[in-house]
Amino acid sequence: MKLQKDKPIERLWNGIYVENPVFCLILGMCPTLATTTSAVNAIGMGLSTTAILTMSNLMISLLKKVIPNRMRIPSYIVIIASFVTIVEFLMEGFTPGVYAALGIYIPLIVVNCIIMGRAEAYAGKKGPVESVFDGLGMGLGFTLALLLIGSVREMIGAGTWFGMKVAPGVYEPVNIFILAPGAFLVMAFFVAIMNKLKIGAARRTGWDPTENSCTDCANCAKLGMCSGKAAKETVEEAKV
Amino acid sequence: MNDLYSVSSSPHVRAGVTTQKIMGAVALALLPASVCGVVFFGMHALIVLLVSVASAVLSEYVFERITKRPVTVYDLSAVVTGLLIGLNMPPEVPLFVPILGSVFGIIVVKQLFGGIGQNFMNPALGARCFLLISFSSQMTDFGAKGGMMGAASRAALDAVSSATPLATLKTGAAYPLGDLFLGNIPGTIGETSALALLIGAAFLLALKVIDLRIPLSYIGTFFVLVLITSLIRGYNDPFYFTLCEIFAGGLMLGAWFMATDYATCPMTGKGQLIYGICLGVLTYLFRMVSKSPEGVSYAIVFMNCLTPMIEQFTRPLAFGIKREKEAKNG
Numbered sequence: 001m002k003l004q005k006d007k008p009i010e011r012l013w014n015g016i017y018v019e020n021p022v023f024c025l026i027l028g029m030c031p032t033l034a035t036t037t038s039a040v041n042a043i044g045m046g047l048s049t050t051a052i053l054t055m056s057n058l059m060i061s062l063l064k065k066v067i068p069n070r071m072r073i074p075s076y077i078v079i080i081a082s083f084v085t086i087v088e089f090l091m092e093g094f095t096p097g098v099y100a101a102l103g104i105y106i107p108l109i110v111v112n113c114i115i116m117g118r119a120e121a122y123a124g125k126k127g128p129v130e131s132v133f134d135g136l137g138m139g140l141g142f143t144l145a146l147l148l149i150g151s152v153r154e155m156i157g158a159g160t161w162f163g164m165k166v167a168p169g170v171y172e173p174v175n176i177f178i179l180a181p182g183a184f185l186v187m188a189f190f191v192a193i194m195n196k197l198k199i200g201a202a203r204r205t206g207w208d209p210t211e212n213s214c215t216d217c218a219n220c221a222k223l224g225m226c227s228g229k230a231a232k233e234t235v236e237e238a239k240v
Numbered sequence: 241m242n243d244l245y246s247v248s249s250s251p252h253v254r255a256g257v258t259t260q261k262i263m264g265a266v267a268l269a270l271l272p273a274s275v276c277g278v279v280f281f282g283m284h285a286l287i288v289l290l291v292s293v294a295s296a297v298l299s300e301y302v303f304e305r306i307t308k309r310p311v312t313v314y315d316l317s318a319v320v321t322g323l324l325i326g327l328n329m330p331p332e333v334p335l336f337v338p339i340l341g342s343v344f345g346i347i348v349v350k351q352l353f354g355g356i357g358q359n360f361m362n363p364a365l366g367a368r369c370f371l372l373i374s375f376s377s378q379m380t381d382f383g384a385k386g387g388m389m390g391a392a393s394r395a396a397l398d399a400v401s402s403a404t405p406l407a408t409l410k411t412g413a414a415y416p417l418g419d420l421f422l423g424n425i426p427g428t429i430g431e432t433s434a435l436a437l438l439i440g441a442a443f444l445l446a447l448k449v450i451d452l453r454i455p456l457s458y459i460g461t462f463f464v465l466v467l468i469t470s471l472i473r474g475y476n477d478p479f480y481f482t483l484c485e486i487f488a489g490g491l492m493l494g495a496w497f498m499a500t501d502y503a504t505c506p507m508t509g510k511g512q513l514i515y516g517i518c519l520g521v522l523t524y525l526f527r528m529v530s531k532s533p534e535g536v537s538y539a540i541v542f543m544n545c546l547t548p549m550i551e552q553f554t555r556p557l558a559f560g561i562k563r564e565k566e567a568k569n570g
Contacts, residue, residue: 172336176374185348 006126008133015137021114022145022187023194028114032146033183035105039162042150043143044098045105048091050139052083053115057123057135059083064124076119081110114138145190152186153177259356262502263316265449269440270323270497276436277429281331282386285429289326292338296322299346309355317356321345324364327430327493328537331384337375341367361544362501365494368537382426389426405488406533412475420487427489434487441496453512454505454519455495459486461520469528491523494536504544511547511554519543 003010021027028049035045059079060067067075088106091099099106109115118138123131154160157177159167167173176182278286300318304311312318325341345367350359372379382404384390404426405415419425423433430437444450466485470478485491499505499519506515519539526535 172334172375172378174340174374175376176370179373181370181373 006130008129011130011133012137012140015134015139015141016144017141019138020141020145020194021117021138022142022149023191024198025114025117026191027117028112028142030108031105031112032149033180033187035102036146036150036153036183036186037178038101038154038158038160039147039150040098041101042146044091044095045102046139046143046146048087048102048106049109049112049114050136050143052080052087052109053118053139053142054132054135055083056080056115057118057131058128060119060123061126061128061131067124072120072124073116076116076124077110080115080119084110114142148190149183149186153182157182259315259317262449263320265444265447266320266497267316267323269443269449270320270327270430272436272439273327273430273433273493274323276423276433277327277331278387280387280389280423280432281384281429282390284386285331288329288331288333288335288338288429289323291335292326292329292342293319293322295339296325296342296346299343300351303347303351304355307351312356315356318346321350321363321367324430324498325367328364328368328428328490330379330382330427331386331389331429332381333378337371337378340374341371344370357503359503360548361541362498362504365498365537365541365544369541372537382428384426388424392424404533405484406527409481409484409488410527410533412470412473412481414475414477414481415484415488417480417483417487420484425488431490431493434492437492437496441492444496450496450500453509454499454516457513457516458495458499458519458523459491461517462486462491462523463520465520465524466528469524485527489527489534490536494540495519498537499540499543504547506547506550506554508551508554508556511550514550514554515543515547518546 003013015021019025022029022032031045031049036042056076056079060076063075063079084107087109088099091102091106118134122134126134151161154162155166156174157179159165159171159173174182177186274289277289296318297313301311301313304313322342325345326338329338329341345363349361349363349366350356353359405420408415415425421434423436425432441450441455445452463482463486467478467482470481475481499516506512522539522542523535526532526539
């Protein structure tokens with residue numbers, strides 16, 4: 001399981017599994033918890049975020065030389081907001097049901113921390129091709145996570161999946177799962193499963209789940225928990 | 241908890257208090273209320289109690305076997321949790337509700353956080369809130385078919401159980417105090433008989449399993465606030481009304497048996513007083529100011545979450561150590 005760094009496949013795998021934005025980075029909690037009341041809403045939110053993330057990553061990566069360093073955050077926000085507006089109008093026109101269900105959470109994609117995070121941590125430093133695949137991978141990881149949470153919540157909380165009845169007639173829906181506490185419960189279970197998978201894989205193969213993804217130790221949330229490979233590399237580079 | 245290593249030198253003076261004995265005492269103390277529930281609400285109430293106890297014990301056993309932890313079924317804590325969940329059920333509830341509640345309370349609230357002593361929230365109350373949100377119609381249908389209540393409602397032909405005392409009190413009208421005290425009223429299986437609960441509480445107090453701080457500060461605060469409010473609102477007989485509020489609903493069960501749960505209430509004396517007063521204020525707000533008729537379980541669960549904070553504020557200082565402020569001044 002050793003993939004070459006910054007290649008398309010590695011970026012996709014990184015976004016979906018290694019650094020899944022929801023289950024591993026715990027980013028984008030607001031849409032994750034609020035819009036996963038049903039599988040349809042979850043997939044609508046996930047796909048619109050994926051589209052915006054991919055496009056904004058491409059744009060930011062192309063413009064990274066033009067954007068002055070001190071003005072980068074406002075510039076990123078302008079770029080992201082433009083794409084959010086486009087997606088918002090498209091959704092209003094073509095998927096009015098999902099648009100109405102998601103409501104305020106579509107405009108709020110502007111301040112989605114996954115998009116800002118990828119712009120800051122990846123697209124602002126790397127080339128356009130890798131950035132597009134990074135955005136795609138992260139977006140698909142986000143969509144997949146939302147779909148999982150949304151499906152479980154909808155099936156337990158309403159007895160349906162994508163609006164179809166999946167539970168037998170005698171099943172009494174457990175209402176709490178489509179309310180706010182259910183989001184936290186299901187989310188916590190998935191994070192636990194993800195940790196279990198990763199720890200298991202690390203034990204079996206000696207594979208370090210973080211080794212492919214380290215780019216920047218200074219801004220890394222896992223700094224205290226890892227051996228600091230990237231930090232060592234940068235130190236060695238500085239010596240050379 | 242029985243295999244703790246003893247590190248002091250001999251001879252040891254042992255109190256002989258074990259988790260099993262404490263939990264056994266609590267279960268015994270809950271027996272009068274359980275018997276009253278069965279007498280008032282009939283055989284289905286007994287089945288609900290047995291099913292919730294059995295499913296609580298079973299889920300604890302199965303979870304601990306699967307996760308290869310030491311099996312703590314014999315310390316009786318799961319029995320108490322299951323019994324409390326059963327006592328919090330309406331008499332004619334479908335049986336899947338208490339089963340689901342026991343599984344949730346034991347596995348999610350208790351075992352996932354590390355088992356006995358590690359739970360951040362009373363498992364029985366966590367389960368009750370879970371069920372109340374999930375199955376609100378089943379959990380608030382207090383119609384009784386069996387026992388004395390069932391007979392009464394059959395005799396009256398119309399539903400005696402149409403409104404719980406709390407719903408009546410919500411409108412500002414009083415309720416017969418004698419019925420409230422004895423428990424001959426619609427409600428959950430274990431909460432109705434204040435007398436039976438007080439007998440159990442006296443038993444626990446005599447054994448020094450619980451002390452008076454939390455229940456008295458809780459009920460006292462609630463009493464004062466309700467009395468003031470009913471005076472201001474100009475109810476007919478404020479004192480009588482306040483007594484009704486105290487003996488109605490889950491206040492007695494909550495104050496004596498659930499707020500005093502060791503793992504989820506503060507350890508320090510001062511902390512326990514703060515905890516009790518906050519509980520009283522919250523219950524008052526839920527019952528008298530908000531729209532819902534009952535608020536004991538939410539109040540206790542809420543304060544369970546604040547317990548670590550209260551403990552931090554009231555932590556006693558070791559002898560000879562000054563508080564930071566004084567140290568700076570000195």
